Amino acid sequence: MMKVVSKSVLKAHMLEFFRDIEASGEELVVTSNGQPVLKVVPYHREMTVDEAFADVRGKIAYHGDLLAPTTEEWGIT
Secondary structure, eight states, X not given: OOEEEEHHHHHHTHHHHHHHHHHHOOOEEEEETTEEEEEEOOOOOOOOHHHHXXXXXXXXXXXXXXXXXXXXXXXXX
């Protein structure tokens, strides 16, 4: 469940909230006068192409022409 906190409470306990977000991975919604104004989310590093395809690298073989047009395949004339 997403936590919700007011700006004033966040200000008073910011490091505690940040540590909790870092440990749990949960998002935090910050409100002002009862209305959501910010969302604090944990940072996730994006994978490189090599990391994303590491488990299949060298295991896939394609024997067609990679540069051939695909317009016929998609019904485009």
